[in-house]
Structures are given as C-alpha cells and as structure tokens.
Amino acid sequence: MSSSKSMRWLITVLVLMLALVISACGAPAAQETVGDAPAAEEAPADAAASSDAAAEEAPAEATEAPAEEASGDAAAAEGDVIKIGALAPLSAPGTVVGGEAMVDAMRIAADEINANGGLLGRPVELVIEDSEGLPERGTAAMEKLINQDQVVAVGGGYHSSVGVAAKEVAHDNGIPVVFAETWNDTITSAMYPEIFRIAPLNSEVTAVDLNWLTSLPYEIGNVVILTENTDYGIPAAQETAAGLEAAGIASETFQTDIGTQDFSAIIDRIRAQNPDFILVLNTGEAGFNFQQQAAEQGIGPQDVPMLCNQDGLESNAYWTNVPDGNLCFLRRVGLPVELYNDVAKSFVERYVELTGKTTAESYALEAYDSIMIIAQAIEEAGSTDPAAIIDALENISYEGALGTITFPVNSKNTPEQAGMDPKWWHQFPDPAITIVQYQEEGQDSLDAPVVFPEIYQTGDLVWVTAE
C-alpha cells in the first residue's frame, strides 16, 4: 500500500526536477549551418566558436566596460596603487617548487618597479593567487584577481591546464595576461586578444628535444617517454613520439597519474624495454620520485641518459630529492649564464639575495619578465586601461632577462597574414631553449654546462651507455 506511495514520491521528485529542466529547455546551445560561412571550428570548440562570434562585438564592449571600471577606479583612488595579479601554484597538487620561485621573482619585479618610483607615479602592488595547479582553482583565482582585487593585468602562470582554463576568464573580462611558464600551444592558438606568452611553445620545446636527440652522434634506437596525464604531458609525449617515429626511433610512452609516488613497477617495465634514452615529462615531485627511484633501481641518469623534469633546475630541491641524480639532462629556457644581459645579471643577484639560492631558475626569469613587461606596457600606454595595455603589449619591445621580447604575430600581423600557425599569436618567438647537464653532485643548475644547441654550448655532454 505504501509502496506505491513512495514510488509516487520518487516520481514526483523526478518530475519536479524535470520540470525545472524543461522549463529552461530552450534553444540549442549552438547551431551552425553548413555552407554559408567558412565553417568555423566544430566539436568541443563549438562553445568557443559561439563565444568567438560574441567576441566580434565584444571588443567594443570589452574596451568600454572595463574602461569604465578602470576609470571609476581611478576616480575613486587617484594616485592609488596599481594592482598586478600573479598566478602561481603554491600548494599541491601544483608544483610548489616552481610556484614559490616564481612568486619570489615577481615580488622582486614589483619591488624594483616601486623602488624606481612606481608606474605612472603610482605604486604597484602585486596580488598573488594560488592556482593549486588545478584548472578550476585557476579560474576562480583569475576571477578573484580580476573582479575582487581589480588587477589591471596578470602575470605568472605555471601549469598548462590552469592556463588553458584561466585564459577564458581573462578573455571574458578583457584583462591582459602574460603567461610566464605555460607551454600548451592552445593557450595562444585560441588567439584571444588578451593572452600573451613569453614561455616557449610546447611544440617548440618538443622540436628542440627532437633536434637534440637526432643530432647526437650516439646510437639511439629506443626511447622511453614517461609522462604525466595532463595537457602539458600528453601532447608533448604524443608529439615527441611522432617526431621520433619520423626519425626512425622507436619509443614507448608510460602515462602516470600526477600524484604517483611509487614508480618501482614502472621502472622495472622501463628497464625491460632496455631504453637508450629516457625522457621525463612529469612535473614536480612525481618527476623527482621517478628519477631517484630509477637511480636506486639501476636505470637512473648515471645508467641511462635521461632528460629530467625541468623542476630539477631548482638545484636545492633537486639534490635533496634526487641525491643520485647526477648526469641528468635538463631543459632550460632562457639564455645561458654566460650570455646573460645586465637585466638578468642584476635580477639573479637580487634573487640570490632574497631566496638564499645560488642562482635563479629559468621560470624565475620568466616570471620576473612577465611582470616587468606588463609594467613597461603600462608606462607606454600611459594608463591602466586594459585595452591600452594590450595595445602597448602588441607593439612592445622589452629588454628583459630573457632577451628582447616582442610579440610579432598580433592583431596587425595576424597569423593568417604572416602565414603562420595560430599558436604564434602573441607569442614571444624565440625564448632560447638550451639543454644543460648536471655533471657534478650538488652542482648548481647555472653552473651545469650547456650541451645543446651548439651556439650556446659551454661544455661537452657526458653520455652514459648501458653496460
């Protein structure tokens, strides 16, 4: 008797929820007619396509609405601080080593600006947000930076997945972002007017890896790629594998969860592959864990040539976590120490002083530059209006720690006009990428000799071969 009653109940609840849904069931989310226009991108990008369509009229709005806000802001606090956002991973699962280094670097940049009298006669305040390495946290952090803290631009950024997600918020709000260390190609290939990048492109990094591997005078027949299952690791692994295959080198990819701690079984499997080279695309502590455990199980960097994760550039953390990691190869972005310009030298000096480290990592340099380039853009724009800053960034020529940064592919020289892939949009075209190798235990990463490319080379590589 009561059974039918509560079944009715369940159905009622269902119907209620249905009603809620159906009442809102209106037009389809997106609709596209074939044949009329040059077919826009489809599939998951549907939403993006439609928002792109919206964006066509949006620029007008985008330049207006935030301008209002900004001017209102300025009216409210004439001579008040200019806030610049800083996005970095400061807690796990993010890569904290990288994040903290970047925050230190960005603080130095802000202090330097203020020591030189600030921007437009106003002091600068750096607002730091923790992205935790999570896309959804990244969007929330970006949201807070823009809407709560009212920053005029954002620098930093470490994890690709965060960058991919956070760029949407910045785009929606028309606030410029200069990404310092997010490599995923799609960040720029979306061609958002607000998004700039001084980090290398994933595909370019992969190309460097491939160039290096194929140019080596050693017999490399079999490569193992260890990657994390993120949108930094997987595309990089796929492209590298494809490139290796084209060069006639066999490869096997092992995917791991970002939180993986115990690699012993994977290491045994890798050993069984008998690789001539191991490429590690895991970031943070997972990379450290792998390298040290591999060393302990006899296929470490001293047994098999290994390109280690770039967090290894943070020498203190590297040698604490990978004591047996000598002879690791590392990829470094930025010019080698010998070619440092004055900006880089003075930055490194301050950075060493602040952090007690022996030198600055490449992402610290990038983070520093990401803030400084924003500062220069604000000076050149003569206002904190985001649209003006974006305009200034497009035309900028900034002498920074990484060299002279420009964004040659921009709204005046679109990828189409330049005949280039959209990934070059607002992209610093030639961040130097070098391969260095630790050749002494406890060595500082800046003392480690550069072994590739030839023009930067400062030392010969040590190539270990099995047996």
Added chain:
Amino acid sequence: MMKRSTLLRIGLPAALAFLLLIAPLWIGGSPYIMHLAITAFYYAILAASWSLLAGYAGQFSFAHMSFMAIGAYAAALYGTYIRITTVATETCREIPFFGRWLVILDPIGISQSSQTNCLDLARQTMPAGSMIIQPSIWWGLLFGVVAGGLFGLLIGALVLRLRSTYLALFTIGFSEILRAVISAEIDITQGQSGLEMAPLFPNGITLFGHSYSASDKIPPYYVMLALFLVIMLILSWVVSSRIGLFIRAIREDQEASAALGVHVVRYKVLVFTITAMMAAAAGVIQGHYIGIITPNILIILQMSLVIAMAVIGGLENIYAAAIGAVILLFGLELLRNSFTIGPVTIDMTTWRLVAFGLVLMITLRFFRNGLISPLIDRVMRRNVARETVALRNAATAAATPTATTAGEGGSDE
C-alpha cells in the same frame, strides 16, 4: 501561538529567499562576490543534501562528490560528444532521431595536432543549408541528474548492509575508483586537463529587457539560486514528510523501525537516490558555470569541505547545513589573503585551512549540533518549549509526579 510558528516556518525562509533574489541589486556590481555567491549555493546544495543523507538517514557516505562528478561528467560528455544533424553524415556513428540524426563524435583525447573529426569530414560533403546542432545543455542537465540518480540507486543498494565505518570506507573506495577512471580514460574524459563545458547561456540571454553576455554572472546566479531554492523546497518537503520521519527512525534503530512497519530498504535506497540526484544537478550547473570539469573535484579535500560545512552548520538540520556552507565558503574565500603582523607575513591560504580543521574538531567536540543549528532551533522551538513548560506545569498541577526528571525542553544535548 500556532500562527507565530507558521510565520516563522514559512515567513523566515521566504524572506531569506526573497533577499537572495534581490541580492544582485547590491552585489551584482561585483562579479567576484557574485562568483562566490554562485559557488556558495553550489556548496549549500551539496551540504544540505549530504546532511539529509548523513544527518537524517545516518548514512555517512563519502561518495557525495562522486555523484556530483557523475552528473557533471555525464553532462560534459553529452555536450562534447553528442550533436544533432539534419542530414546523415555517413562518417560518424549516428542514430536516426525524430527525423534528424543523433551523431556521436569520436573520442579524441588531448592532442595539440588538430585531428580531423568525422563531423569535419562530413561537413565538406553535406549539402548547403544542412544544420549541425549542439543540443541544449538543459537536456544535459536532465541526463546528468538521471545518471547521478542511477548511480545513487546502485550505491544505495550495494551499501544496504554496511554501517558507519564500513560505509564510509566503501564510499571512499568508490570515489577513488571513479577518480582513477576519469583521470586514466583520457581518450574519453581528457583526464586531468578536464572536459570543457559550454557556458549556461552560450549566446547570452535577455532578461527583462537587459541583455547579458555569456560570461555575465547574473544569469548563472539566478540559475544556481533557482536550483538551490528548488532543492531546499524538496528537502524541506522530504524532511517534514513521512520519508524524513522514517529515515530518522532508521538512523536511530533499523530493527526497531522495521518492527514498527517501516520498509527500511526502500527508504535507505530512496534517500541515496534523491540526494545523489541533487548533487548531480548541482554538479551540472556548476560545471557549466565554471566551464571546465576535472577529476580533481573528486579529491578527498573537496568532499571534506562539504562534510565540514554540513557539520559546522549542523548536520541534522538541512537549513543549518546550507547556511553553514554559505558562511564557510565566503569565510574561506575572503580569508584567502596574506597579512603581515610586524615582521612576519602570514599566508592565509594555508592557515585558514588550519583554522578550519580546528573549528571542525571543536565544533564536533563541544557543539555537536553545529554552530547554526542551535540558533535555528532556538527560534523554531521557542513555542515548543513554551508548550512543554505548560504541559509540565499541568502535569505537576495534576499531582502526577514524574518519577524521573527528563531533560529540559528543546535541549540540544
């Protein structure tokens, strides 16, 4: 007296709801506060529905976020892989669908090299004027809610025999397995990089003559608020109905309830299903609002946030749990600042969570009904207490001495 209680029971929530409805008049100018409000409603839905499950029915499930994720992922997969075309594509997997074609796209995984999709191929051969439609996200909401409900039903049925600790462990296990599957099956779910979800109103929306863009916060605010209010209505209906009575009886004593005629199995499964559907609905809306969903929403920290919100608010009161969630969410987010005392800079991003853990423990230890619930009880039970006093006085007057004194009326202990 009855009038006063009715007034409180209906008037107070109605007033609150009205306040929330007109709140954008004040906070609408600050998208960040609006963002927090939307997120707060989302957590309030989760905390309130979890309090029905854990507080009323006594089922300490750690799988609540899993149901949320199931809902969100179901909607996201639907949005990513389902299209409707007017002409058969011939290149994709497709099913005839009311004179059109329901096309299921191929999983592509994460790749930077733009693979050609079967739909792209088809587009070149399709006659001009034929349409490719991405179906409405609101059907995705339905899909997500149904998926969440089905899993709720399944888990509810599986855990019937498991109590307290065992139930907690089982649901943690389920949640972890789900997380591993989502992060590992990259071809379909895109793993850690997450599935993108369309905004709630991709083309913007015009409300009362004012048009809002897709990224505007006002429309999602009202969508989430509506969901929140509807779910609170359903929840209050559930707790005041026989279901609420029975699940509390089951929580207290399963055998005794059965011996009094309560169909234990049905109500246990029912409450699992209902709460799972609510969590799923919240997940779908939040996913569309945030625009991306990743397996990290399943990490234990997320579940612990919901649990802590419900506990600190008051586990055995859906309203207290919801209010607790809202207050805590705002508290936690607004505390995300670092401040400096003298030479020491305290980074609140971490320390606020330390404080949070401490508050959780202290609440449990010393305020077992939470911090909000006693306040609500005090207001709501005032006339109950009066009635009790009256009854007791009458009893004393009638010289029927009570043998043993009972606790005070409306006591929290």
Added chain:
Amino acid sequence: MANQQIFLLALLWVVFWGAIGSLFTPRIYSRKDLDISRATLGGALVGAALGPIGLIPLWIYTPRFTNRIYAAASIIVLGILILAFARAYPDNLCVSDGGFVASQVTNGIVIGLIYSLMALGLTLIYSILGIVSFAHGEFYMVGGMVVYFMSASTLFGRAGAWVWLLGAAVVTFVIGAIFEILFLRPMGEGKIERPKEYAILVTFGLSFFLQYLVQGLAGANPVKAPRFFDFPVIELPNAEDPYLIKTTAGNLRLFDAVSIPNTRFVSAMISVLLLFALLFFLYRTWTGRGLRAVSEDRQAASVAGINPYRMNTLAFALGGMLAGLSGATLVQVFTWLPQVGIPAAARSFVIIVLGGMGSLPGAFVGGIIVGLVEALGAGCVPDPARAAAYIPAYGMIILTLTLLLKPTGLFGREL
C-alpha cells in the same frame, strides 16, 4: 588483436559467474537454512572458478564452505585468469620474463611489509577503540617530516637514523595521546551520541588540521631524507662468476634479475624489527597484555584493574606512532609533501578491511597482498598508458570487493 579478447572474455566469464554465485548462493543457503555468513564469498568464488559446472552441484548439495573450498576456488580463479592472460598477451613481461615477475613480487613484498606496519597501527586503534582513524595518513606524514627536519638540522643531522626514528616516534606518539585525551576520551565515557560517526568526523578534522599545519609551518616543497644506511659493496660468489648477490651502496641485486633498492630494503627491515617489537610489547609486557585484554573484553579487563581509558589513549598514540614510524622509514624512499599521507591512509584502509578490522595477522597479510597487487597491477597491465594511471584504483577495488563479499575480511571475527 583477437588474442587479447581471450583475456577479456575470461574476465567477463569469471565476473559474470562470480556475480551470479554471490547473488544466489546466500538465498539458496538461507532457504535450506544453512549458515549464510560465508555463502556470498563462497558462491562468488565457486561461480568464478567453475561457472555453472560448479554452481549447480553447489546449489544442490550445499556443502559447508570450508577454508579448503575457498582456497581451491581462489586458486582455480587465479589459474584461469593467469592462463587466459598468458594466452592473450604472450609477449607481456609478466608472462615472458620470469626475472621480471620475481622482481615485481619481491618489490611487492618489500613495500607490503612497510604498508603492514602502518596498517597495524590502524588495526590496533580499531581493536581497542572500535574506530577507524581518518587521520592515520597524517601521522605517517608527520613521522616522515620529523625525520626529514631532524636529518636536515645541524643539531640532529649527524645523530643517525635511529635517533631520527625515535624523534618521529615521540612526536607522533605525543600528538596521538593529546588528541585522544582531548577529543576521543569523551566518546569512551559515553558522552557522545553515535560515537562511530563522531570518530570518523573528528579524526577527519584532525587530518585536515595536521595536513595544513605542516604545510603552514614547513611549506609545501617536496623534501626527502638521505639514505639511512649504505649497503656494504659485495659481490658473491666473486666478480668473475655470474653473481648471486651483488650490491652497490644503494642497490641490491639477486641473480641478475631481482633488484631491491637500499632504501626500500632498509625500510622493510626496520618495519620487521618494529613488528617484532610490537609483538613483544603486546604479548610479553604487562601493558601489552592489558591492551589485548581490553580488546578482548572491555568490562572484564576493567574489572581486572586495567584502566580502559588509559588503554584507549595508549592504543591511539601507539597506532599513530606506528604510522609515524612507517612514514619515518619511507621518507628516504619517497619524496615527501604535506599531502603525502592521503594515498597512504587510503592504502591502510584497504589493508585492514582486507585483513579484517582489528586483526593483527590480517593487517600483516593484507599489507603484503596489497603490496603485491599494486606491484603486479602496475607491472602487468598491458597498456602502459593505463598501468600506472590506475595505481590508486587497484587497492580500492580490493576494498570495495571485500566489503561487498566478505565484510569481515580474511581474519576478521565472523559475525
């Protein structure tokens, strides 16, 4: 490849008949009025092993499920799966390379021993207090952190591993004792409604608190302690012959196939030592006997003059200390972070559920089984893209299956 479908089919077959067996056997047994407490698992195993050929006679004759039937059926199931796997993936390392399998098994056992120690702490707490501590992973984390900071400090840096371990033990013991006295004691005094749920939540709060407290104090940088001890470098029988044992400072290789890293070996040995110490404590000291008495019969023990509250405190602190010690030994194996306790705690839950809540031998055997399953899972799953990605799930599948089929675990008391 069609070959690979063999394994899938075998798996499907086993799962299907296992499900049928586990669903219907209890009903048939209860209809015949036999003990059904073992029928779910028994039916599942017999169904999985023999399919309808086994289930029909089982349902007709309904024998008692002895351990022998369990064992035989489990062996058959394993056999079927292994054979099918070997047929389907003849090139898989787990099929073609004996040395690889030996290495995986060794590694599984070694790491399993360390897991056992941690799970022992949890099961000890459960057997005395009747609760599962959700903060167990944080004790593990704190233990490791203490060792790292002592090893990195100038004061204790040269004191050596034993001192560091002692430090970790003391710190985790004290945290456990304080927490028990402040937050769990009222539960034992009957002041708390629904004590089990309270315990879940309050230990959960502790876990939250400790995790972020450590992060706040120590930052979230990955750290790691140095190797405790180096191996002496030896090669047996001698350098010319194919060796039986060969060591470097950081590695031990047996028969040129099995390689055990020094850090893991040392951790496992310390765990075994601690295990014996624990057994000695529980069986040979007055306090230990008191603990066991309380776990057997609380009231009788308190009549016999044992203060059960003090035993509660001791058990919780001791349990936390065991977790702390297991973290203290593992901090030389893994890179350490404030979040490192979460997967470790989850693994301990798996182990105690599998072994049987509150059972000491169960925790030990369960630890080794979980170690083996994780090692073989990551080592044998054919698709390298999935093998490692599913590591967190292997244990959880054991957990859920155990809870569904035999909630009392391997060594739990039958209800």
Added chain:
Amino acid sequence: MSKQGDMQQELALDVNHLFKNFGGLQVLSDVNFKIRGPELIGLIGPNGAGKTTLTNILDGALKPSGGTVYLNGKRIDTLPPYLVARAGLGRTFQVTRAFRRMTVMENLLVPAMALHATASRREFEEKAREVLDFLTMSHLTNEYGRALSGGQQKLLELGRLLMLDPRIVILDEPFAGVHPRLMEIIYEWIYRVNDEGKAIILISHDMETIFTLSKRLLVLNYGDLIADGDPDVVKDDPLVKAAYLGEDEPAPASPAGPESAKFALPTRQPGQDDSADDEEGRVNA
C-alpha cells in the same frame, strides 16, 4: 480507540513445527502452539532457551529453518519484519529501542504513518496525544527520546505499539529496570490492550508478574516447548521444575535483575544499567 470485538473471533496465531538452527546449533526444535483470541500468555525459559529467537522468528527478523507461522490465516514466517508488523504483530525489545534523537511525538508517529500510507500526520497526532495521556507522559510530548529515563523509554515503546495497533503483541522483558510506579502503568497497559481484544505474549524473568498476569504459560527449554497450559499446572510440571524452576544454579544476570528477586517485584532503580545495555545493543556492523 474502539473495541474491536469482531477481531476476537478472527484473531489466530498458528505456530506449526517451528525449527531453527544456527549452523549446527539447534535453537528451536518443533515448537508448536496456537493462540486463539485475546489471550494473555507468559513465555518463560532459562537463558538460551530460545525465547528471543522465537520472538525474532515471529517478528520476521529471522527465518525459521522449518515450520510455518500463520497470523489470521496469513503466512508470516516468509515476510520481512515490516510486513509482519503491518500484518498485525508488534513487539518490544529486551533492550529498549526508543528512537533517541526523535521527540516522543515523532516516536509515536513512526508506526502510525508506516501503517497508513495516505493519512496525514495531524490525524495521528490526536491519537498520539491520547496514547501519551494514557501513559501519563503527555508532559514529555516534545522531549527527545534520549532525555527519557529507562522506564519511560519502555513506556514509549508500549506507546508505539498502541499506535501500530497490532493484533498480537510480544513484550520482551517489559518490566526490566522499570520503576515500580511506572510498572503500574505497564500493568494497566497490558490489561487495556488485552481488553481491546489483542493477544499478548509476555516474556519475563520476573516470575511474580508472569504468574500474576498470564492465564497461560509456555515454557521453553533449550529449543523445546516443554509445557503449555495453565500457570498453576505448569508450575508443578515435573519437567518444568527440573528444567527451570528447580534449577540449582541461578541463571546468569540479565537486565531483569538478580535471580534472588525471582519471585519479588524488582527493586532495582530505573535506568541503572541502560547505558551498558545500549552499548551492547548498538554495536555496529
């Protein structure tokens, strides 16, 4: 509450050849008895005699190994407890099982609403108030179950049975740990329910009450129903004497109180042992 006179003819409980074994242990063997009309029956037996098992089988919580139970022609031994309850068999538990964190009113509403799928809460609140008046507990209407004393919780359980309105009631140790004054109310309850045409099976260690109240006595001894008849006759039955009443060693202490008080009214203070009982009764999983 109306007198349900017509039920008197209808009421019938047939217990036929009931067997129960747990594994190898025979707990009940061939138990047979019938109840016709509103009888007041005592069920006694030493600890471990199978009283609780019998109750659990009648209630549906356990399935018998053999035999059948019919209530008014409806077979109930195959039904789950909640359907047995709805079929008209109510019971109390040896350890009180009031819903501790629900108010007294809510406690009473549970059975009423479970029984009637459609009726509204308000209807039953009236009835519940009547019941509370009868139990002299109306001043406790809004108290939580946990705030009641042990004896009051027993009364509450009896109140719930009134709301369930079963045709046959099994009372498991209703007097254990109850203050003498409250015992009077229980007596009154038993007479009233009996007058309403319901059968009552009373399980108690307290011989005095059993002999005072019951008109018929069932004696269980290690699974065998060794006697069934008039209490005075049964008392002198040599089998019973040997098995139970004449037993030398006292039965182990139970909530019913020490064996020495076997033939006296219990003198224990109410609620003395409740917390300990509770703990036992609430062991999880």
